[in-house]
Amino acid sequence: MLKRILKWTGILLLLIAIGITIAVATRQNLKYDAPYPDIAISTDSTVLKRGEYLVYGPGHCADCHGKVDMLAEKERGDIVPLEGGFKFNLPVGYVYAPNITPDKEAGIGNIPVKALARALRYGVKPDGSILFDFMPFHNTSDEDMTAIFSYLSTMQPVNHPVPESHLNVLGKVVKAFLIKPAGPTAEVPKSxxxxxxxxxxxxxxxxxxxxxxxxxxxxxxxxxxxxxxxxxxxxxxxxxxxxxxxxxxxxxxxxxxxxxxxxxxxxxxxxxxxxxxxxxxxxxxxxxxxxxxxxxxxxxxxxxxxxxxxxxxxxxxxxxxxx
Ligand code: HEC
Ligand code: HEC
Structure with a gap:
């Protein structure tokens, strides 16, 4: 009797484990929906100047996306290439900061600006998958978002490929069940x-x-x-x-x-x-x-x-x- 119960609980546990594994695996490709902000590239010199200030100043994009081995330059606040590659070693696995120069292969040169702005504002990547919540720009105004991406589009493209991020088992479970794209906490101002x-x-x-x-x-x-x-x-x-x-x-x-x-x-x-x-x-x-x-x-x-x-x-x- 006891043996039979043990056998059936064993099978049941196994089935539950298989179920969870399948759910975790299929939920890795979850796609999310979010609106596209009304942003377009500007070539106005005041806008580009504002973009440079935000990108290399308060927005500190270089701190994560800047060329990895230019530590001294980054610490001085210099203008370094935003070619990505910094590896964040987290309890959930590795996440790399991508290349955000306008390179068409390794960077963001082929991604429409509205999709990039959506990623920063709503935490949804251009392909609809979730973006991990590293960046604080959900409530950044339309005007500043325009300045940031207009300036980035004028930078020198760098063909520096960045490895894919890698999640461990905990990371996959977190991604499947525990996190949702992070978005604005209030209505985002135009300026x-x-x-x-x-x-x-x-x-x-x-x-x-x-x-x-x-x-x-x-x-x-x-x-x-x-x-x-x-x-x-x-x-x-x-x-x-x-x-x-x-x-x-x-x-x-x-x-x-x-x-x-x-x-x-x-x-x-x-x-x-x-x-x-x-x-x-x-x-x-x-x-x-x-x-x-x-x-x-x-x-x-x-x-x-x-x-x-x-x-x-x-x-x-x-x-x-x-x-
Ligand atoms: C990426 C994380 C990070 C961000 C972003 C950040 N801080 Fe800090 N801050 C730290 C850490 C870590 C320390 C402690 C080590 C140190 O003093 O540098 C610190 C220290 C400080 C100190 C104490 C400095 C001292 O000499 O004792 C002040 C003041 C401060 N932060 C203000 C700010 C303000 C204001 C902002 C936003 C403009 C900010 N921090 C953004 C991580 C951060
Ligand atoms: C604290 C580190 C950090 C800072 C600061 C930061 N980023 Fe990021 N950024 C990341 C990481 C990490 C990812 C990748 C997250 C992921 O893959 O889920 C990312 C992703 C992106 C993406 C998405 C690319 C794509 O197509 O998926 C864009 C665009 C971007 N960052 C632009 C910026 C800009 C512009 C700034 C400054 C205004 C900035 N980032 C500041 C860490 C940072």
Missing amino acids: VKEDTSVEYGKYLANSVANCRGCHTNRDLKTGAFIGEDFAGGFQIESPIDQAHFACITPNLTPDKETGKLAGWTEDVFIKRFRMGKLIKHSAMPWGPFRRMSDDNLKAIYRYLQTVKPVKNKIEKTLIELEA
Whole structure:
């Protein structure tokens, strides 16, 4: 009797396992739908200048898509080729930053601009599959999205092929069942007035420069936000020695005791950004951020003074990982 029960439970478990495996496998090719933003390439020189500023400044595309071995140049905030290839080593597998130069084979030269803008805004790749949520541009205005892609289309194409990303078993399960394309959290503005206001700081910190994305605790498997906004505590591996070092992001909320910026004036804040990277294992894009204008930094500083103060003491910034 017992033997028969064991045999049948065994078969049942096997069937369930086969079922899950098939479901995971077929759900790897899930296609999603999302609208195409109303974006078209512009050749206007003001638009192109704005694009260059966003791409190499607050939008820090070079930090992930820049030529991999040009570390010193990236840390200075130089204009480096956006030929891709950086490998993100995640609990779910490897994801590579693609080549975003206008090369027709290895880059994005053959992809319509509306499909590229859709990928950034709605997390749906040109082929309809899901884009992992690495980038903070879901709420980036139509005007800035136009500037970014117009400028990218004028860059030197680089024929540098980037390997396909590779997901492990956990990654495949996450992709099949746990994540959905990430999209805008509110109606996306056509344009946002650039000034030193809290409102503009909010736009930069959340929708362009990704301060929130790193300075908020997140689940590394799904990318979901699990901490209070800007309260820090997110562990990010060293970009130069992933196996041994990581940084914990500081608390940027205006909490008097545990906030990193307690006692920082606007002037100190701006000066800190001009200094660039001080901790070599830091993943913060200090290089590109050095290019940010004083006015943009003022806006971000002013905005950070208005977010909800959260008590979250970050004891140590740099940590050594156990082997
Ligand atoms: C934090 C790292 C990071 C930053 C910053 C970043 N990207 Fe990406 N980007 C990625 C990764 C990783 C992928 C691939 C994700 C995937 O395959 O699911 C990607 C994918 C893309 C794609 C999709 C290409 C395609 O056809 O599938 C485009 C376009 C793109 N990025 C443009 C940009 C632009 C423009 C900027 C700056 C305004 C930028 N990225 C900033 C990491 C980044
Ligand atoms: C890719 C992740 C990432 C992004 C994006 C990011 N940071 Fe950071 N930030 C870090 C890490 C990691 C540290 C800790 C290591 C260090 O100080 O460089 C840090 C440190 C800081 C510090 C403390 C510097 C010091 O000298 O103690 C400030 C201030 C700061 N970030 C502000 C910002 C602001 C403002 C933005 C948006 C404009 C931002 N960060 C975007 C990862 C990030």
